[in-house]
Amino acid sequence: MVEPRGMVAEEAPHGHRIDGALNDAFSAVNMLFDAGASLQRVTQGGGTAGLGDFIVEPGTDSTVLEEIAAATGVDFNALEWDPSTISQPITRQRVGMYQRFYGGNMDEGWTRWLLEEFGFAYTSLFDDEILAGDLHERWDVIILPNDSRQMMLGPTGRPEGGRGPDPAGTPPDYRSGFGQEGAEALEAFVRNGGTLVAFAQAGDLILDEFDVPVRNAVAGLWGNDFWAPGSTLKVRVDTSSPFAYGMPEDALATYLAGGQVYETIPGARSADVQRVVTYIDRDILQSGWLLGEEAIANKAAMVSVQHGRGTIVMIGFRAQHRAQTHGTFKLVFNALVGRGG
Known part of the structure; x- marks a missing residue:
């Protein structure tokens, strides 16, 4: 059986969005924390972003995203607009x-x-x-x-x-x-x-x-x-x-x-x-x-x-x-x- 491979959008001027309804989104988030990426979470639904979706801030190494998408099957969708008004930064919890x-x-x-x-x-x-x-x-x-x-x-x-x-x-x-x-x-x-x-x-x-x-x-x-x-x-x-x-x-x-x-x-x-x-x-x-x-x-x-x-x-x-x-x-x-x- 071939496990599904996630997709990474090439053009993402405002970062990438991960669907927060997926259990595997949390695997992807933890791998992103391991890689030192900066993340936000949607706290007000709006546009194509749902409440609880994760946002990977722009500038994250695309190779890292590709590796995580392949490992988890999670898609990294492009954000076409600035999500700062509907999201808040999150950090890894102890x-x-x-x-x-x-x-x-x-x-x-x-x-x-x-x-x-x-x-x-x-x-x-x-x-x-x-x-x-x-x-x-x-x-x-x-x-x-x-x-x-x-x-x-x-x-x-x-x-x-x-x-x-x-x-x-x-x-x-x-x-x-x-x-x-x-x-x-x-x-x-x-x-x-x-x-x-x-x-x-x-x-x-x-x-x-x-x-x-x-x-x-x-x-x-x-x-x-x-x-x-x-x-x-x-x-x-x-x-x-x-x-x-x-x-x-x-x-x-x-x-x-x-x-x-x-x-x-x-x-x-x-x-x-x-x-x-x-x-x-x-x-x-x-x-x-x-x-x-x-x-x-x-x-x-x-x-x-x-x-x-x-x-x-x-x-x-x-x-x-x-x-x-x-x-x-x-x-x-x-x-x-x-x-x-």
Whole structure:
């Protein structure tokens, strides 16, 4: 099979445009960052440029563009007009992802694979790095893969169900968890301008330890009240959100047991919460098994929360599950490339 080769327009007086709706656009962008290219992102749709498209500034070596087009299959289309009024510069973000020591985390491993597959530079963050504090000085974005609050803070006692060793028997140097001090360091990271991205159950750390006006609408629900153990569900996407650039308005989300669904808590800070993805109002199931759809109808599947000078992105479903959910990869990728401005 011959893989498609991207096209590079020869005459591009105002630079080249990359379609931001393509997952492979992010591979191309990361390769351009590697090559030292200057990039912008469209933040106001106009002309032939769509919201979220990437712009490669004029003067970039055409040989570099040809090599990237060949490697990714992405087209570099010519811009016939000055895009400066509808776009903002972006720079490569310093991305860290939490990796706990105890027991390993499958979701963290799959997320590492996905980031590497699309060329995202990242650092694995261990407990010591988080406990060192001043995280905003070293990272722009921190990812919390799907995991329980207990495992991130540090397990105490034998795991639920009695399976596995008691962490109390592990030598101190090999114990896992960043504790309350680490949770405070992560919140300080956001308040100082960082972006914290939490996948599914990892949101419990934010809901329990941070002061945010959000709650999990399906917390404690089970059985006939609500159950979706591995299902594809219909959602609406606010494509004007920078975290949803390039997404279609109607999409599908993969929901697994342990996922979260969000409601805004009424109050003075309600406006700090923005819905990015919302479950539709009825007939939500596309494929799989869903009981109690009324528990999630018209509720948020993904939110962004302004917190101090930074932002928390909470994705309650599995947008990058086992690197298979290609239709929602961009909801993760958008948080990792910067939003311009």
